[in-house]
Amino acid sequence: MTFSLTARCRRTGQLGVVVTSSSMAVAARCAFARAEVGAVATQNVTDPxxxxxxxxxxxxxxxxQAAMNALxxxxxxPDFRQLALVDDQGATAWHSGPRALGRxxxxxxxxxxxxxxxxxDEAVPAALVRAFEESADQPLGERLLRALEAGLAAGGEEGPVHSAGLVVAAEQAWPWADLRVDWHDEPDGAIPALRRLWDAWSPQADSYVTRALDPTxxxxxxVPGDR
Structure with missing residues (x-):
């Protein structure tokens, strides 16, 4: 019910996950990242x-790989689970149990x-990876979104996707970006909606970090009333 990309940016060290699904609120259950630690996607029959x-x-x-083995x-x-993991050095590990659904x-x-x-189509994950690697000069969040869009263009899921989300961890304990479309009525509309959220959020994301660390x-x- 899901396709995702879990990644680390070599230039910035940021870590993140982008994910979409025919199910509701996929990112709330499936996408996890922690600054200077790693990122994890947990999907199929999901155990958050x-x-x-x-x-x-x-x-x-x-x-x-050791973390995946321990997990x-x-x-x-484990036969029901599909997992992807990247550590803070960019090493990856994955698991896809024999009872994972469908193709x-x-x-x-x-x-x-x-x-x-x-x-x-079995080529969908390769399309995500290709789009991610071809946009290495872009911010991590943009690369993740391009990967998701490429996965949809390559065929996506058997059915329409209705939710999507993106999480990016930078230097702080909280996510630099945590954007979600929990349900979109239009078939495959969740990914374009997530793109609109990203395009609105990314120019102002650093300002929210500054407000937290140094309001002065x-x-x-x-906004009205802000002096």
Whole structure:
């Protein structure tokens, strides 16, 4: 029910996940990232506990594959799970259990791993990776969005996608970006809606960090009553 890309930006060290699904509120359950630690996507028959657990293993100093092995060792039902993980050095690991739904595929790239289930075409994850690698000069969030758009253009899921989300972790404890379209009635409308959110958010994201760290240096919100 899902396809995703989990990645690290080599230039900035930012970490993130982008994901879409025919199910509601996919990013709330599937996308996890922590600054200077790593990123995890947990999908198929989703267990959201695996995102924070995977990040905790990475934070303890485990490299990607060791963290994945430890994560799977905690699982009573690994056959149902599809997982992707990237550590703070850009190493990746993945797992796709034999009971993952429908057409399943995984693709690896530099600092990224794409995975999907119930896919219309096995080439979808490779399309995500290709778009990510071809946009290496762009910010991580933009690269993730381009990857998601490429996955949809390559066929996407068997059915229409209705939710999508993106999380990017930078230097702070909170996400630099955490954007979600939890449900879009128009078939495949969630990804264009996420694009609109990203285009609106990205120019002002750094200002919100400044407001948190040093309000005296923060720019105006530019809203009525803000003096």
């Amino acid at each position: 506990r695996l995102g924070p657990k995977g990040l905790d293993f990475l934070a303890a100093g485990m490299p990607a 799977l060792a905690t699982q009573a039902h 399943v595929a995984v693709a690896l790239g530099e600092g990224c791993v794409a995975a999907g289930n119930l896919l219309a 240096a923060a720019p105006s919100f530019g």
